[in-house]
Amino acid sequence: MLSDVLKEEYIKLNVEVSNWEEAIKEAGTVLKDNGVVNEQYIEEAIKNVKELGPYIVITKGVALPHATNKIGVNKTGISLITLKTPVEFGNKDNDPVYYIFMLATTDMESHISALSSLSELLGKPEFFDVLKNAKDSKSVIDYIKVNEN
Amino acid sequence: MKKGLVMCRTGMGSSLMLKIKLEKIIQENNFPLEIEHDVLSGFMGHHPDVIITMSDLVDEFKDSGCYVIGVKDIMDEEYLTNELKKFFEQSKDEK
Numbered sequence: 512m513l514s515d516v517l518k519e520e521y522i523k524l525n526v527e528v529s530n531w532e533e534a535i536k537e538a539g540t541v542l543k544d545n546g547v548v549n550e551q552y553i554e555e556a557i558k559n560v561k562e563l564g565p566y567i568v569i570t571k572g573v574a575l576p577h578a579t580n581k582i583g584v585n586k587t588g589i590s591l592i593t594l595k596t597p598v599e600f601g602n603k604d605n606d607p608v609y610y611i612f613m614l615a616t617t618d619m620e621s622h623i624s625a626l627s628s629l630s631e632l633l634g635k636p637e638f639f640d641v642l643k644n645a646k647d648s649k650s651v652i653d654y655i656k657v658n659e660n
Numbered sequence: 661m662k663k664g665l666v667m668c669r670t671g672m673g674s675s676l677m678l679k680i681k682l683e684k685i686i687q688e689n690n691f692p693l694e695i696e697h698d699v700l701s702g703f704m705g706h707h708p709d710v711i712i713t714m715s716d717l718v719d720e721f722k723d724s725g726c727y728v729i730g731v732k733d734i735m736d737e738e739y740l741t742n743e744l745k746k747f748f749e750q751s752k753d754e755k
Contacts, residue, residue: 559670566714569674570735577673604715604732614673623676630680633735 513589513628513659514652516621517612520545521590522648531565531600531608532557534592535576538613541590548615552583556613560600568602570633577614587621589614589629591651593642610642628659662751665708665726666697667717674714678734682712685741691748710747727751 523541528534539553555578560567568574590613597607612629616622632638632655641654666682668675679697686693696706700720711721715730722728727750729743 563669564716566669566674566716569677570733575673575677577670579670580672616672619672622672623680626677627680630677630684630735634737 513625513632514656516587516625517589517591517652517655518545519648519652521547521588522651523590523592524645524648524651525595526592527595528598531560531574531598534574534594534598534608534611535560535613538576538590538592538611541592542588542613542615545588545590547584547586547588547590549583549585552578552615555579555582565600565602565606568600568605568608571605572597572607572609572639573605573633574600574608574611575614576611577616580616580618584615584617587616587618587625589622589625593645628655631660632658662693662709662748663707664693664695664710664712665703665706666695667700667703667711667713667721668697669700669717674734678712678714678731681734681737682740682744685737685744689741689744691744693744709751710744 526537535557542548556576559578567576592611594609597609599606600608645651666675666679675697679695682695710727712729715732718728718730727747
């Protein structure tokens, strides 16, 4: 389930950044501070976007940055940061990005059920209202716990 | 039963989300389609009827001879459903 890998302490709201690179750094630092990844993983995730393009912006306003599981991942986890001011990733269909879900996974399977829940949640307009209006991380995690399956 | 292949670069983020979404749509519409997913370099091992990938990767498959669906917004169920319907319509004409 999503709440198994996206924990309350992995959520940071209303973060101020000036570009997409800083946004990934912030989301990555949350993972790093919680022992999920190391610095190298964050650099790889940024490198991925530079080399491969902004395909990680998967739907309107939402980016899912990640790198390979082979570098710098200690455990499977997803951080969430919401941006005070949205940033452009260069994805003309889905920019600007307000929400960053940064993914780190140790293997090819451990995150499937979490991504499945996330996919369901991103299909609910109500989830975006919660993200937009949340006063604290707990209210986001409470919503996820009630609505994930 | 047709075989679909979701292609991605690392095979663990966006393409996995796309596969999850497609499986939901396939189930809801009873499409006769099995979905596998792999990274770009693994393409040769599959013999898909249709490739589904993020729109910026579509060009990689233009010489593959496969039917290709490019996706911009993986949460856009209506688009995905319509594109799969178009694929089935077309494959019906070929027989």
